[in-house]
Amino acid sequence: MALSLHFQQLFHSPTTFPSQPKPPTTLLTTLKLPPTPSLPLLAIAQNASLSNIDKVVLPLQLKREMMPKHVAVIMDGNRRWAKMRGFPVALGYEAGIRAVRKLIELCGNWGIGVLTLFAFSSDNWLRPKVEVDLLMGLFERVLEDELEKFARAGIRISIIGDTSMLHKSLQELIDKAVKTTKENSQLHVVIAVNYSGQYDVVQACQTIAQKVKDGIIEPEDISSFLVEQELQTNCTDFPCPDLLIRTSGELRLSNFLLWQLAYAELFFSHSHWPDFGEAEFLEALCSFQQRQRRYGSQGS
Numbered sequence: 001m002a003l004s005l006h007f008q009q010l011f012h013s014p015t016t017f018p019s020q021p022k023p024p025t026t027l028l029t030t031l032k033l034p035p036t037p038s039l040p041l042l043a044i045a046q047n048a049s050l051s052n053i054d055k056v057v058l059p060l061q062l063k064r065e066m067m068p069k070h071v072a073v074i075m076d077g078n079r080r081w082a083k084m085r086g087f088p089v090a091l092g093y094e095a096g097i098r099a100v101r102k103l104i105e106l107c108g109n110w111g112i113g114v115l116t117l118f119a120f121s122s123d124n125w126l127r128p129k130v131e132v133d134l135l136m137g138l139f140e141r142v143l144e145d146e147l148e149k150f151a152r153a154g155i156r157i158s159i160i161g162d163t164s165m166l167h168k169s170l171q172e173l174i175d176k177a178v179k180t181t182k183e184n185s186q187l188h189v190v191i192a193v194n195y196s197g198q199y200d201v202v203q204a205c206q207t208i209a210q211k212v213k214d215g216i217i218e219p220e221d222i223s224s225f226l227v228e229q230e231l232q233t234n235c236t237d238f239p240c241p242d243l244l245i246r247t248s249g250e251l252r253l254s255n256f257l258l259w260q261l262a263y264a265e266l267f268f269s270h271s272h273w274p275d276f277g278e279a280e281f282l283e284a285l286c287s288f289q290q291r292q293r294r295y296g297s298q299g300s
Helices: 003-011 078-084 089-109 122-126 129-152 168-181 197-213 224-230 278-289
Strands: 070-074 114-121 155-160 187-195 243-246 265-268
Touching: 078 089, 089 114, 089 129, 089 187, 089 278, 114 122, 114 129, 122 129, 122 187, 129 155, 129 168, 155 168, 197 224, 243 278, 265 278
Parallel strands: 070 114, 070 243, 114 187, 155 187, 243 265
Antiparallel strands: none
């Protein structure tokens, strides 16, 4: 079975919503892209490593040697999407799940190794309790419904953030998802739940400080590499995203992966998250591939 068909069958959602004209999707409104070719992708073994990207057939606009290994996404605009259409906020989040399924499918098809999704910030507890309960209930339901599909698709699930504040049933489900999929290597999906980028750095420093106190390491042993090892993203081989995408027109990081995004390319889309699909993702990747990544060195 072709990989694209495999992911489509696993994650296709029949839910449809009334459409409205969308604003320009990104800052690169002058970029005119040819239509994406409808080519079958080469079949890849369900648990094969994505490091062999030569087996992946990409849209003609993309160059395989310039594909990001790790893409992170701030999924913003679910509530605004619903309000623009006169829908309940809950329906906006439901529509956002459809966009998540599509993005997972695209990352799996196009050979991206790690996808990190900012699902719930530690600051989101300040929202009305009814909305927080809605989000937690939706997360639990979707994770339970999709877990078997993730496992069959070779997708590994990891969770970053403080899960101790979540409902006991959700904590148990998270543990099950992580254990069930830990050997999978087709795509690594990292979900940030009750996550704070600032606290991630703080807890890494606390861990290192304790190691110094216990005599395990010396203060002069502390380095950026050591700090990175203690961040919660140490669950993946590629802890630092190459590309950050934020939807809904907001131009800020919102306390997300503050250390890890030091050298990431940033892409801001005007589309609300439920409207973010293949065309928008393709444009983000094309923008990424047009940039020169210098990492502080002198450019041409």
